[in-house]
Amino acid sequence: MSHPPGSVHQVSHSEVLVRARGLTKRFGDFTAVDGIDFDLYRGEAFGFLGPNGAGKSSTMRMIGCVSPPSGGELTILGRDPVRDGSAIRARLGVVPQEDTLDVELTVRENLLVYGRYFGLPRRVIRERTDALLDFVQLSDRARDKVDPLSGGLKRRLTIARSLINEPEILILDEPTTGLDPQARHVVWDRLFRLKQRGVTLILTTHYMDEAEQLCDRLVVMDHARFAAEGSPRELITRYCSPEVLELRFDPELHDQAADKLRDFPAERAEVLADRVLLYVTDGDAALAAVRASGLEPLTSLVRRGTLEDVFLRLTGRRLED
Amino acid sequence: MASATAARASWASPALSFRAFQCWLTVYRRIWRSSIWSSVLGPLFYLGAMGLGLGTLVDRHGTASLGGVSYLAFVAPAILASGAMNSAMGEASYPVFGSIKWNKIYIAAQASPLRPADVFRGHLMFMIMRIAMNTALVTVYMWAFGATRSAWVVLAWPAATLTGLAFAAPIAAWAMTLQTESSFAYLFRFGMMPLMLFSGTFFPLSQLPGWLRLLAYITPLWHGVDLCRMLSLGDVDVPRALIHVAYLTALSAAGIWAGARTYRRRLYV
Numbered sequence: 001m002s003h004p005p006g007s008v009h010q011v012s013h014s015e016v017l018v019r020a021r022g023l024t025k026r027f028g029d030f031t032a033v034d035g036i037d038f039d040l041y042r043g044e045a046f047g048f049l050g051p052n053g054a055g056k057s058s059t060m061r062m063i064g065c066v067s068p069p070s071g072g073e074l075t076i077l078g079r080d081p082v083r084d085g086s087a088i089r090a091r092l093g094v095v096p097q098e099d100t101l102d103v104e105l106t107v108r109e110n111l112l113v114y115g116r117y118f119g120l121p122r123r124v125i126r127e128r129t130d131a132l133l134d135f136v137q138l139s140d141r142a143r144d145k146v147d148p149l150s151g152g153l154k155r156r157l158t159i160a161r162s163l164i165n166e167p168e169i170l171i172l173d174e175p176t177t178g179l180d181p182q183a184r185h186v187v188w189d190r191l192f193r194l195k196q197r198g199v200t201l202i203l204t205t206h207y208m209d210e211a212e213q214l215c216d217r218l219v220v221m222d223h224a225r226f227a228a229e230g231s232p233r234e235l236i237t238r239y240c241s242p243e244v245l246e247l248r249f250d251p252e253l254h255d256q257a258a259d260k261l262r263d264f265p266a267e268r269a270e271v272l273a274d275r276v277l278l279y280v281t282d283g284d285a286a287l288a289a290v291r292a293s294g295l296e297p298l299t300s301l302v303r304r305g306t307l308e309d310v311f312l313r314l315t316g317r318r319l320e321d
Numbered sequence: 322m323a324s325a326t327a328a329r330a331s332w333a334s335p336a337l338s339f340r341a342f343q344c345w346l347t348v349y350r351r352i353w354r355s356s357i358w359s360s361v362l363g364p365l366f367y368l369g370a371m372g373l374g375l376g377t378l379v380d381r382h383g384t385a386s387l388g389g390v391s392y393l394a395f396v397a398p399a400i401l402a403s404g405a406m407n408s409a410m411g412e413a414s415y416p417v418f419g420s421i422k423w424n425k426i427y428i429a430a431q432a433s434p435l436r437p438a439d440v441f442r443g444h445l446m447f448m449i450m451r452i453a454m455n456t457a458l459v460t461v462y463m464w465a466f467g468a469t470r471s472a473w474v475v476l477a478w479p480a481a482t483l484t485g486l487a488f489a490a491p492i493a494a495w496a497m498t499l500q501t502e503s504s505f506a507y508l509f510r511f512g513m514m515p516l517m518l519f520s521g522t523f524f525p526l527s528q529l530p531g532w533l534r535l536l537a538y539i540t541p542l543w544h545g546v547d548l549c550r551m552l553s554l555g556d557v558d559v560p561r562a563l564i565h566v567a568y569l570t571a572l573s574a575a576g577i578w579a580g581a582r583t584y585r586r587r588l589y590v
Contacts, residue, residue, distance in 0.1 A: 086434040100429035117433035
């Protein structure tokens with residue numbers, strides 16, 4: 001490869017690559033995306049955080065030019081996705097939620113087939129394949145069939161494949177769903193490097209840690225709309241207290257303790273099926289106060305606010321429910 | 322630069338369809354061995370059993386109703402045409418459905434510049450190639466078995482391939498509308514079987530009652546069989562042959578038109 005993916009593109013936060021106004025997607029009577037507005041800038045990593053069915057994947061498909069919007073405006077790379085779909089897709093990379101690798105082919109052949117879809121000459125594909133397999137640390141498996149590869153390796157191959165056309169925008173739909181923690185970290189590391197090289201990342205996730213690790217900016221999506229928008233830090237500051245006290249009680253006493261804690265002098269209390277969360281400024285002080293009131297939790301944990309708390313606050317539900 | 326390479330490429334549909342076709346070639350290069358049994362040995366056994374085995378029996382009782390030719394010469398072009406139909410049904414059913422449900426070849430291709438119609442036409446090109454390979458082989462077998470009566474048999478090869486296309490295009494278009502693969506069982510049971518039996522394949526249509534004969538005249542396989550038979554026996558009735566070609570071409574064109582639509586509807590939701 002003549003250069004690493006994306007390195008030719010200057011990072012500038014002024015250039016809008018994707019612009020949506022009132023973007024809507026309906027399937028019959030069901031509204032999957034309900035009039036959302038956003039601008040995505042070159043070089044940023046933008047995340048759609050939300051539970052399953054929130055409308056994230058429908059939005060991704062519209063950006064990927066494989067799903068015509070039902071209403072509103074959508075411009076990608078300055079073009080109309082319905083009319084110029086082929087030209088736009090030539091500049092996109094897509095990592096779908098489910099792997100679409102051809103398992104009967106080898107690792108290399110998968111990249112060859114895909115590169116041919118983009119009309120790349122075989123020589124170019126060969127060079128890029130070497131560099132990309134090196135990038136996702138799959139060089140030693142280049143001649144192996146895809147079928148026996150682990151989920152993590154397949155995901156890395158899918159990422160390599162999505163980069164064969166040196167895309168300006170990489171669209172990732174739940175890139176680490178179903179991977180074990182170690183495999184997830186490898187994927188995150190590679191995505192972070194891509195971002196450093198100036199590739200614009202658009203990703204959906206229902207993992208808050210993934211959003212925190214990778215996204216410069218994100219939207220919390222719920223019921224087809226945006227519930228909030230900002231950087232992970234901003235969202236946490238805006239919607240969550242500095243600290244969270246997690247309390248777990250004997251299941252017999254859970255409801256009773258929860259009732260008592262609802263009136264506790266905290267910013268907010270959230271009662272989950274198995275725990276009670278108290279949103280407070282000082283977790284240790286709050287824990288002392290809980291104990292002083294006569295409640296004795298089985299376990300307690302003081303932690304910082306996370307996007308999970310933001311989500312809970314905004315939607316009343318947990319992300320992975 | 323990435324975008325420059327892409328910008329230079331053409332978005333013309335034949336070019337994009339050809340890229341999809343190349344994908345299928347790559348896949349075929351890896352799996353061709355598994356198709357040997359049905360492609361190479363299948364028609365050989367068929368010709369041997371029907372043409373020579375059953376043929377000896379038939380020929381002993383006189384072949385006036387076959388037009389005076391041996392049963393082998395009568396049945397061989399029908400095996401050619403119906404073989405094309407069978408290949409078409411095989412290639413246009415499960416592989417098409419699987420490309421959205423199982424190995425997801427279409428879903429992967431969709432994220433590239435290829436449009437649904439390109440994905441369809443590329444795959445159809447591959448189906449035509451597979452059908453043409455099989456029909457070429459059967460044509461050679463026919464010649465080797467001494468089952469042909471005319472050099473026109475050379476044209477039976479494209480005629481049989483066209484017969485295959487007339488099945489492959491509409492069936493692929495239909496396969497893209499299915500939610501489960503169970504409907505294919507009906508295709509093979511109520512489509513392939515009766516067509517094989519009642520399209521003038523193993524016995525002349527004159528043996529059928531009038532109403533059933535009329536029914537046979539509208540089935541595409543009869544047109545393919547009759548066309549191949551005329552060419553193989555060198556007894557070409559030109560107007561009738563042209564009607565067959567027109568019928569099969571129209572059916573292919575309808576399938577190609579429909580496929581572009583069903584693929585778009587299925588892939589661009």
